[in-house]
Amino acid sequence: MASYYCPTAILTDAQKAPTTFSLAVPALSHSPLNNNSGTPITPATTLDLPLWLAEMLAVSRPSGPASAPLATLDMPSALGPKVMNALTADATSVELRQQAQWFYGLGERMLELFEDEEMGAVLLNTFKKRALEIADKAQNTRTAQQGGDSGDFMSGLDETERQLFRAAHDGTHTVKRWFEATSRG
Amino acid sequence: MYAEQANKLVLDAKRIEKLPHLPPYAATTVRAVTKEVRDLDREVSNLLAPYNTGSTQSSDGTHIKSSGFNPADDPATACALLVNHLSMRRNKRCLLAYHRVRTDKLEEMCWSGVDVADLQAASRRSTLRSGNQSAATSSLSAEEEQYMHQYSDLLAAYKGQWTDIDLTGSLEPPRDIFIDVRVLQDVGEVQTEYGSITLTKNSQLNNVRQSDVERLIQQGYLQKLG
Numbered sequence: 001m002a003s004y005y006c007p008t009a010i011l012t013d014a015q016k017a018p019t020t021f022s023l024a025v026p027a028l029s030h031s032p033l034n035n036n037s038g039t040p041i042t043p044a045t046t047l048d049l050p051l052w053l054a055e056m057l058a059v060s061r062p063s064g065p066a067s068a069p070l071a072t073l074d075m076p077s078a079l080g081p082k083v084m085n086a087l088t089a090d091a092t093s094v095e096l097r098q099q100a101q102w103f104y105g106l107g108e109r110m111l112e113l114f115e116d117e118e119m120g121a122v123l124l125n126t127f128k129k130r131a132l133e134i135a136d137k138a139q140n141t142r143t144a145q146q147g148g149d150s151g152d153f154m155s156g157l158d159e160t161e162r163q164l165f166r167a168a169h170d171g172t173h174t175v176k177r178w179f180e181a182t183s184r185g
Numbered sequence: 186m187y188a189e190q191a192n193k194l195v196l197d198a199k200r201i202e203k204l205p206h207l208p209p210y211a212a213t214t215v216r217a218v219t220k221e222v223r224d225l226d227r228e229v230s231n232l233l234a235p236y237n238t239g240s241t242q243s244s245d246g247t248h249i250k251s252s253g254f255n256p257a258d259d260p261a262t263a264c265a266l267l268v269n270h271l272s273m274r275r276n277k278r279c280l281l282a283y284h285r286v287r288t289d290k291l292e293e294m295c296w297s298g299v300d301v302a303d304l305q306a307a308s309r310r311s312t313l314r315s316g317n318q319s320a321a322t323s324s325l326s327a328e329e330e331q332y333m334h335q336y337s338d339l340l341a342a343y344k345g346q347w348t349d350i351d352l353t354g355s356l357e358p359p360r361d362i363f364i365d366v367r368v369l370q371d372v373g374e375v376q377t378e379y380g381s382i383t384l385t386k387n388s389q390l391n392n393v394r395q396s397d398v399e400r401l402i403q404q405g406y407l408q409k410l411g
Contacts (some may be wrong), residue, residue, distance in 0.1 A: 002283075004278065004281075005281060005282045005285045005286075007196075007198045007199040007202065007278040007282055007286065010278060010282055011192075011193045011195055011196070011199065011280060014188075014192050014195075021264075023260055023261060023264065025261045025264045026261065027232060027261065027262060027264075027265035028264070028265050030266060031187070032186050032187050032189070033186065033187065033268060033270075036250070049186075050186065050188075052271065053187075053268065053271055053272070053275075054276055056267065056271055057264070057267065057268075060311060062256035062257060062260040062264070062269060063256070063257040063260055064257055070260065070263075070264045070267070088367050096224055115400075172242070
């Protein structure tokens with residue numbers, strides 16, 4: 001229930017993944033799916049489709065359970081081998097926001113469809129390392145404002161990390177204010 | 186891509202969650218999304234038309250006595266139907282999420298004691314101030330205003346069961362009996378439990394009882410100092 005109405009879940013699903021059609025669909029050639037161009041959708045056409053569409057196409061088998069699905073889903077470039085290698089090398093230097101705005105959400109959805117333990121382990125590790133960095137930046141606001149290079153890290157955070165940062169920052173702030181308020185009264 | 190407008194609605198919804206006030210209802214975008222759903226529905230009916238007539242002719246010319254669509258026979262049409270169906274479901278989900286976020290915000294405002302009539306008066310005042318002489322456009326659609334009216338009535342009925350405590354009051358315990366306030370809006374003379382108070386804009390009142398003015402602070406007529 002929370003996930004159906006939740007705007008974050010909806011926007012996570014709107015992220016794109018490359019999908020290769022395994023059959024020709026002339027009926028969709030003029031649709032916005034194909035950027036309204038007339039190029040026919042043949043068995044080899046690859047399009048970047050949003051997850052809500054791509055997942056269902058990859059799972060449906062119209063000709064019965066033994067036949068091939070309508071389309072095959074590939075890993076989006078945000079979770080490709082290049083990014084994975086960069087994350088194992090140095091998790092805090094990768095700009096997750098450039099890869100995908102809801103990076104961890106995307107990772108969750110892809111892991112639901114593909115059983116990729118290695119990717120799961122890499123993502124978990126990345127999250128831990130980056131969370132440590134976020135907590136540090138949230139607590140010490142003065143150094144974060146003055147430090148010039150920390151701006152790159154902050155702009156590279158994806159949405160979940162931004163929420164984490166805001167929560168940590170607001171929490172410290174509120175406690176400080178409460179201390180001041182009670183010491184006065 | 187299908188559901189582009191719907192995506193815009195959801196981005197709006199995400200933004201609204203953080204804002205303190207409610208921005209205007211995106212009527213044009215909502216209309217565009219519903220139009221897209223209707224178009225998709227029409228396309229689905231067109232795709233299924235040859236199958237549902239129950240006639241003796243199928244799409245590839247062979248004679249078929251049965252009616253109804255068998256996905257195994259024509260996976261291409263099945264794919265098109267699936268895409269249209271999913272797009273319709275997606276649009277529906279986005280619409281529902283957008284409206285839900287707005288109604289949640291409205292309910293929150295009702296619980297925090299915002300008066301419905303005040304809200305409309307405030308929006309009218311702000312449009313006049315900005316020099317816009319046309320009819321006052323509220324941030325809410327007609328249905329939302331109706332919703333808010335009925336919800337406040339429901340809330341009032343619920344609160345009426347316990348007269349000695351105010352369920353929509355402030356959750357912060359008072360620190361002093363008397364507080365200082367500044368007047369934000371001109372309301373003239375107000376009757377309180379211990380006498381009357383005259384409120385003129387931008388004046389400051391010292392030593393007013395918190396219990397009297399709490400309601401006025403909540404409604405935005407006064408501002409607490411210190």
